[in-house]
Amino acid sequence: xxxxxxxxxxxxxxxxxxxxxxxxxxxxxxxxxxxxxxxxxxxxxxxxxxxxxxxxxxxxxxxxxxxxxxxxxxxxxxxxxxxxxxxxxxxxxxxxxxxxxxxxxxxxxxxxxxxxxxxxxxxxxxxxxxxxxxxxxxxxxxxxxxxxxxxxxxxxxxxxxxxxxxxxxxxxxxxxxxxxxxxxxxxxxxxxxxxxxxxxxxxxxxxxxxxxxxxxxxxxxxxxxxxxxxxxxxxxxxxxxxxxxxxxxxxxxxxxxxxx
Amino acid sequence: xxxxxxxxxxxxxxxxxxxxxxxxxxxxxxxxxxxxxxxxxxxxxxxxxxxxxxxxxxxxxxxxx
Numbered sequence: 610x611x612x613x614x615x616x617x618x619x620x621x622x623x624x625x626x627x628x629x630x631x632x633x634x635x636x637x638x639x640x641x642x643x644x645x646x647x648x649x650x651x652x653x654x655x656x657x658x659x660x661x662x663x664x665x666x667x668x669x670x671x672x673x674x675x676x677x678x679x680x681x682x683x684x685x686x687x688x689x690x691x692x693x694x695x696x697x698x699x700x701x702x703x704x705x706x707x708x709x710x711x712x713x714x715x716x717x718x719x720x721x722x723x724x725x726x727x728x729x730x731x732x733x734x735x736x737x738x739x740x741x742x743x744x745x746x747x748x749x750x751x752x753x754x755x756x757x758x759x760x761x762x763x764x765x766x767x768x769x770x771x772x773x774x775x776x777x778x779x780x781x782x783x784x785x786x787x788x789x790x791x792x793x794x795x796x797x798x799x800x801x802x803x804x805x806x807x808x809x810x811x812x813x814x815x816x817x818x819x820x821x822x823x824x825x826x827x828x829x830x831x832x833x834x835x836x837x838x839x840x841x842x843x844x845x846x847x848x849x850x851x852x853x854x855x856x857x858x859x860x861x862x863x864x865x866x867x868x869x
Numbered sequence: 870x871x872x873x874x875x876x877x878x879x880x881x882x883x884x885x886x887x888x889x890x891x892x893x894x895x896x897x898x899x900x901x902x903x904x905x906x907x908x909x910x911x912x913x914x915x916x917x918x919x920x921x922x923x924x925x926x927x928x929x930x931x932x933x934x
Contacts, residue, residue, distance in 0.1 A: 632932075632934030633932040633933060634932040634933045635932065635934070636932060655934055656930045656933055657931050657932065658901070658929075658930055658931070659931045660875045660926065660927065661875070661928060661929045663894065668898075668899075669898070669899030669929050669931075670930050670931055670932050671899065671930050672899075682930070683933055685933050685934075698908075699901060699903070699928065702901075702910075703901045703908075703930075705930075771934075797934075820934065823932075
């Protein structure tokens with residue numbers, strides 16, 4: 610357990626204990642968010658920026674996030690690097706801190722990120738002092754380019770946003786993890802705690818889960834379940850589990866019961 | 870006067886940003902305002918004059934992943 614006690618995640622110069630990042634989208638009631646955060650121990654949560662709804666209530670989403678939890682505003686809605694940069698600047702000016710999740714999407718069917726625009730936005734925002742977490746299509750070369758552009762982590766997708774399909778991109782994510790000097794946060798598509806554990810066992814540094822928690826019947830319990838899975842997966846990774854084998858390998862001595 | 874508010878042309882009476890927010894039935898607390906692509910901090914709302922043809926974006930944080 611000694612290794613585990615010291616096992617913290619750095620995003621930029623910020624130290625996190627929990628490797629489960631969460632999101633504020635799709636909750637049936639926003640009042641579930643603080644309880645989910647407490648149950649899951651998640652220390653960072655995403656929010657989005659939009660034009661105000663004419664019937665907007667006095668309370669906004671930030672009122673449901675405790676001060677101890679860091680905000681990760683996303684640039685959802687951006688279709689170009691320029692739009693992402695604009696959203697990021699507004700979020701910081703509005704008091705959301707230095708973190709920004711870059712999300713540049715033009716493909717509205719699968720909501721897959723545009724790596725080229727994402728890279729451009731990363732370059733600009735890193736220079737402006739943001740702690741940049743780019744949501745990306747898993748690509749080893751782009752991952753290196755994001756590192757060189759000043760990203761604080763890379764966030765390859767497991768599968769399309771909100772699909773609960775898990776690690777469809779597993780082999781590519783694994784290759785990114787093997788070569789990345791940056792933390793790798795698997796973002797999007799993680800629909801079950803087992804899938805979160807799978808990502809962590811493989812060596813992901815963290816996962817970001819929104820839909821699966823928010824749309825469950827009990828988001829508080831689901832948040833806890835994901836937290837346990839992330840922790841179990843991380844511990845398994847640190848324990849360096851042996852590879853799969855083709856043939857049986859006895860766990861009891863192979864000698865006959867009474868000798869020979 | 871006519872201004873562009875969140876992409877729509879609307880007729881407004883208020884001369885300052887501070888007065889415009891309640892005129893539009895909005896609560897100022899969590900609001901983020903851009904006038905002609907410039908972010909205006911809340912402490913400057915009272916002295917921000919709204920002019921014919923201005924482009925305003927009224928934004929807020931919402932749930933998102």
